[in-house]
Amino acid sequence: MDLASTISPEDFLDWTTFEQILEMDEDETEREFSKSIVENFYEQAESTFVEMETALENRDLNQLSSLGHFLKGSSAALGLTKVQNSCEKIQHLGANMDESGTMEMNNNELCLEKIQTTIEAVKEDYAISRSYLEHYFNSL
Template identity: 35%
Template sequence: MSPALRARSPNIIDDIVKRPPPSPSDKAPPQKKLDVKSRPASEESTPKAASPITPAKEKSDLKEVEKKENKPSKQDIIDMEVFDQIVELDDGDSFVSGMVTEYLGQVDSTFNKMDKAMETKDLIEMSQLGHFLKGSSAALGVKQVSLTCEKIQNIAKGTPTDKTIEEVTSLLKRVKEEYGAAKIWLLEYCPT
């Protein structure tokens, strides 16, 4: 607080606290308070806890929502901005198709090397392979694979403990699933 303000009102906090509350505006009528039981669900501010007994229809609806949430969308799989830039480079000479074919071969080869590295628990090799696959995936716009490979690269750099090996093993399984979804999309876009 500036010295000038302090000199004018040495007890500014006391002045603020002692002020009477503002009077209600004549333009805005007081809002009617509803009993919680009579309030429509759309007006509730906090969600209700799920009841322990869920009807069968709701359970099946929940399973459908979970399936949809777990299914990656094209935007999750492919960075279309990057992929579109590659497509722009294609002058009809199968540039994109060649890149996709090369990428698919690299990934299969790299996954074989990663499996061997995990058999021997060689986390240094896993980190290097994760780095390699991260770069080639990012170059083609295969973003989920790239992001997961970055996690493999960084976690595998750590001290080789049982927990680290377990995390890398889990990520390897996940990246293979992500690659499966990306491969389907890539092959639909440009069959090899």
């Protein structure tokens, strides 16, 4: 089953933000600029996921927070809201805060457990977002 045909794009993509990227294309039928931005994001995200797994194995909360922050920014620039939100949770948890960043947790084990669960969720959100974007660009 094609994920892109079964999801609501608005759950994963902020069209206002994404359209700002699309407006930079010189040719609206080819969409070379926006495609290259999205493809670069795929590479960044997949590389960052590998780094997150390594940081999780090393129990490096500071690195996890930094990686969450990095991928949060990249996904926000494209309007990938679910990926952005999950990455923000990783950023906060890596800083020993709750998922919202409002309360100190001071429990490394609990933070690492929650980060592991959130990494699994963000990978699923990423896969759905990627499927949707690939469907969008293939339908041009």
